[in-house]
Amino acid sequence: QKEVEQDPGPLSVPEGAIVSLNCTYSNSAFQYFMWYRQYSRKGPELLMYTYSSGNKEDGRFTAQVDKSSKYISLFIRDSQPSDSATYLCAILDYGGATNKLIFGTGTLLAVQP
C-alpha cells in the first residue's frame, strides 16, 4: 500500500465550478498535510498546509483533514482558468532524524473558460 494515494485525474471543469481534490494516506501518525500546485514546467508551489484535523481557508481555497478516515481534501471555489495545473497532496514525515515530504501522484486540473 502506498503511503499517499491520489486520484491522478485528469479533471476538467467549467469556469466557476467548485473543485474537490482528494487524497488518502496510510500512517495515522502523520500530522502535517500540504497541498502544492505545479504549473507545467515549474516546481511545486505551496498552497496551504494544515496541522492535524480540521479545516483551513485561504481565499477561494479550503483544505480539510479528517484524521479518523485518513482523508485530506482541497476545495477550490469559483474556479478560474488560471487554476489549471497539477495539484499535489503531500504529507510531512517528521520525527527524529526524518524530515521529508511524501507526495501523491498529483491530479491534473483543467478549468475551461
Added chain:
Amino acid sequence: DAGVTQSPTHLIKTRGQQVTLRCSPKSGHDTVSWYQQALGQGPQFIFQYYEEEERQRGNFPDRFSGHQFPNYSSELNVNALLLGDSALYLCASSGRGWNGYTFGSGTRLTVV
C-alpha cells in the same frame, strides 16, 4: 528576494555518463532537499543536506550522491546514468521555524 535557483534548466546526457545538478537555496534557508519527479508522478525524496552533512536518504542507489557547501548551496551527482533516470530533479529548501519547503523550477534531465 530570490527563491530557490537551479541550474541548468535542461540537460541531455547519454547512458553511462555522469551529471551534476546545482541548487542555491532561498535566502535564509539552510536545509536543502532533492527530489526526483518522473513524468506523471509526484516527487520522490532523494536526500537532504544540513550543515554540509547528508542527514537522511530516500530509496535511491549509491549512484546518487550529493554535497552541500558552506554557503548552503548544494549539488546532486548521478553516476552511470540509466534511461530511467530521466526526470525532473527538484531542489527544495527550508529554514528554522519550518513553514513549508520552497521548491525551485527544477532541472529536466533526459538520458538517451
